[in-house]
Each structure stands twice: as C-alpha cells, then as structure tokens.
Amino acid sequence: MRGRDEETGEYFSPSRSQNRRDALEVLALGEKLVALTDAQLAKLPVPESLLPHIRECRRITSHIAHKRQLAYLAKQMRREDDEVLEAIRDALDEDGEAARREVAAMHRVEAWRERLLADGDAALAQLLDEHPTADRQHLRALVRSALDERRKNKPPRAFRELYRALRELIVGGAANGDDIDEADESFEDDER
Template identity: 75%
Template sequence: MRGKDPDTGEYFGPSRSQQRREALEVLELGERLASLSDAQLARLPIPDTLLPHIVETRRITSHIARKRQLAYLAKQMRREDEETLHAIRDALDAQGETARREVAAIHRVEQWRERLLDGGDEALAQLLDQHPRADRQHLRQLVRNALQERRLNKPPHAYRELFRELRALLVVGTESATDADTDTDTDDDSGG
C-alpha cells in the first residue's frame, strides 16, 4: 500500500498506476534496444551490465521465451539510475532525428534530379543560382546522358552518377557549411 502522511495528507510514493506506466516505458525501451544492430548499440551509452541481457534478448526467437527475456531485461534496466535510462533515451532520439534528416536530404536530391531531367536548362539555372560552385558543364552532360539512357532503355549509369553529383553538391556541401559554422563558433568561444 502506498499510504498517506497523516500530517500533510500527501501520498508517500507514486501510485501503482504511475509505477506501471514507468515499468511499461522501460519495457518499451528494452524492446527498442533489442531491435538495434551491434553498431547502433555501440553508439549508445549503455552500461556494460546491460549489454549481455540485450544480446541474449536478441538471440531468443521463440515468442513466449522472448517476452519473458524482455521482462527480465526491463527488470535489469529498472535497477539502473534514472539518469542512465534518460541518457539512453536521448541518444536514441538523436539517432532517430539524424535518420530523418538523412532521408529528407536524399529526397531533396531525388527531387532535384527529376527537376533537372524534366525541366532542362531552367532547372539547371535555378540549381546553379543556389549553388554557384557547381560544375555547370558536368551537370549538363550528366543530364543529357541520363535522358539519352532513358530514351534508349539503357542501364541508368548517368542517372546514378547525376544522383551522386547532386548529393555531393547538396548534402555534403550543406554538412561542410554546417561544420564550418560549428568550427567558427568553437573558435570564437576559445578565443574570448
């Protein structure tokens, strides 16, 4: 039983419903961890005491046995401090946001490729206005070759090469600009 303080009337601890919600949150976190690859797990701040339990949970395929192992994993996770679990959740959320940004960048590159193939010189002019350092001749040649491949039903070599060029221009260019901004910020902080 939870109990009440006779003087103030406040409850001593969290309600059973609150405890159940917290336990279910930890169980869901355990399921997410068990579904990650080794490389993804290595990037997370997971204590060494939990790693064997996560690996064991991933190994089990039988439904009931896996469910039981997940419950055991959650029990082990509840023994960790709340800060540890919070750090793991934050790292997982950051990875999810990074993946969403990467997918959005790929979609942006694909949209530009289609615009270049459908819009011709007008779309190329718009791209070059936004990215003046781009190689106009090379992009024009790739667009021309990709259109010829389509017309002749050839394998899409230039089509793929156009994607790679656009990705280098749009995505890598954006990342290096962001890195330069970050480097500038840290230089300012250390110099002041």
C-alpha cells in the same frame, strides 16, 4: 505517499501506476535495442555506457537469465536523461522527426533531379545559384548521360549517380548524407 500541494491540489510526483508505465516503456525500448544488429545500433544515439549491457543481453540465451539481464538494461536506461531516451525513440520511430527530415531531404533531392532532367540548363542555372560550389560540368554530364540512358532503355547508372551527386551537394554529404543512405538504396531498388 506522493503528497499534494495545498494550494493547487496537484500531486508532487507521478503515481506508482505512471512510474510503472514509464518503466515498462523503457523495458520495451530496451527489447527493441537488443533486437537490432550492430550496424543498426551504431546509427542510433545510444550512449556508450549502455552498449556493453545491450551486447550482454544479446549473448544470454537462457530465457530467465535473458529476462533478468533485460530488466537490468532497462534499469541502466532509466538512469539516463529523458532527452537521451527520447532521441533513441525518435531515431527508432519511423514516423519520428528524424525520419521525416530524411524523407524530406530525399524528396528535395529527387525533385531537383527531375527538374534537371526535364528543364536542362535552366534548372541547372537555378541550382548553381543556390549552390555555387557545385561542379557545373560534372552535373551537366550526368544529366546528359541519364537522359541518354532513358532514351536507350539502359540501366539507370547515371540516373543514380546524379542522385548521389545532388544529395552530396544539397544535403551536405558526410554530415547528413549518411542519414538518408537507406532511403536512397530503397529508392534505387524501386526504380529497377
């Protein structure tokens, strides 16, 4: 029995139905994790203790044995803190906070690239005010090359290189830049 608080009338713990719904959500999350490749899994904040269980579940092909191993993985996942599971869900969720931050960073970099191409030295001066560590000559050369490519209808090599240089500068490179690599690649593919 769950028990009730005498004063407020609220239950002390969640109902069995709620516990079951929570367990099924964790099982569905486990199925998503098993379906991911190793590269995709490496980008997620999955605890090291769960990785052997995920690999074992992938290895098993027999339907019933796979289902049993998946249930065991879900049991191990339920032992983790709620914050860990929420972080995994957020990283998997396309509409999650992490995805929104990545898209916002990508748009910031794209906006700076377009400003540099449209306004030239005025935009470059403003960028250098905000980011004094930037290499003025390198950025100026990339802008000139990108404009030249546009004018001559050449492939956008310098255009992409300018994006990467700006991403390194604005987003912070190795600390956060890896987070938007996929978005960068898909954006570059769209421009072709």
